[in-house]
Amino acid sequence: MIAKTEVVWKDTFHAVGLKVPFQPSNVILPSENELSKLWIRFNPRAGEIKGCDGKCYGLCLFPPGFKPGDTFDYLAGAGVRAIEDVPEGMTAETVAGALYCVVTRQGTIDELGETFRYYWEEWLPSSADYEATCGAEVELYDERYRGNEDAASIMELWFPVKRKREAPIENRIGSAIVHVTDLRRSAEWYSRLLGLPIREERLNGGPVYWFDLPGTGLLLDDNSGNRRDPAWREDMKPRFMLPVSDIDDAYAYIRERAEIIGGGPHRFEGMAYFNFRDPEGNALMACRSEHAEEDPALAETESPVLGRIGGVFVDVRKMESAARWHSELFGLPFKPQEAEQSIYSVPMRRGASLLLDDNRARRGETFRILLMFDTRDIRASYDFVRxxxxxxxxxxxxxGDVAFFSVRDPDGNLIMICQGEA
Structure with missing residues (x-):
């Protein structure tokens, strides 16, 4: 029985378990096939896995060029918070964040074929907005699953999908932008905080200094170039930059949804950009760069504050409308239940989380926190900044498992340092 079908974003997750190649068959029942036998071998060993998150996953991992009926790899495993000390004979897999059609079903395992028929023959052909895409298919087993033969068992099947017309703006924060008054002073301050060397060649008289960090970079901007433009205003400073592949397509797309500020697109050798406002008045940037992106590894330094931005905050007053707008901007489904919380995380493919935050509005506070650096040791980080x-x-x-504090940079910007997932 199909209980529910919805399109949702699922964040990156990890699983550790046993993996085998599998040849699909319409003759052998699911309760008797090699995958059921694999689960029978895995279940007694699940206790060997460290850091389990309470979920079990069946991962269908398809090779390039896969066609229906071809052999694919299947992993029967447990979800883990991080991959460490993989038991002998087991395999670890990381499934990147993606958009899925999630079908929740109830019934015995031998009725599983009905769910696949429903998805491929009913839901997908009738969908006006979504189509199938490459990626792992996922079976989720949690406390609702009571066993293969129990008709009351509930499980989820996740089928990777994409919009038939993808948004021309990537759901990833390319760089967080911090506006400063003295570029060298700020570059030195952030370099000391992260334990990174100063790159003198980037202090060449230009208005920006940047840090190449994994996932999401950090850009310091003194706006000296902008201030030479008589039409520029202080409220045009963007909070962060979103990468796009086609600046004109992105401009046309965003112009239908937001106020363009400062004109544009502005074109320079190797890059082009424009700025726009979200419904709350926050200025954002869309940027195309011809330079090949390299995602650097996390630098090992003497600082306990990691050179990795875990989240970028955007202060909002009306959470529901802000969360809906940002979700629709990236072509993502809106999650109304999460919009009832004080923080709404807009899913990003990688890098820093986009965190809509209405705490300032709720509490009547006038300060704002720009971004969050990760740390593995909050106490050591606190002592270090002191x-x-x-x-x-x-x-x-x-x-709970989250600990944090904030620190002021030389311009009074508040930067959070956080251990755990905020």
């Missing part, structure tokens, strides 16, 4: 003589904004706050 040793540097930096001004901490309050003490360490702890909420």
């Amino acid at each position: 040793t540097l003589g930096y001004e901490a904004f309050g003490e360490i706050e702890e909420h």
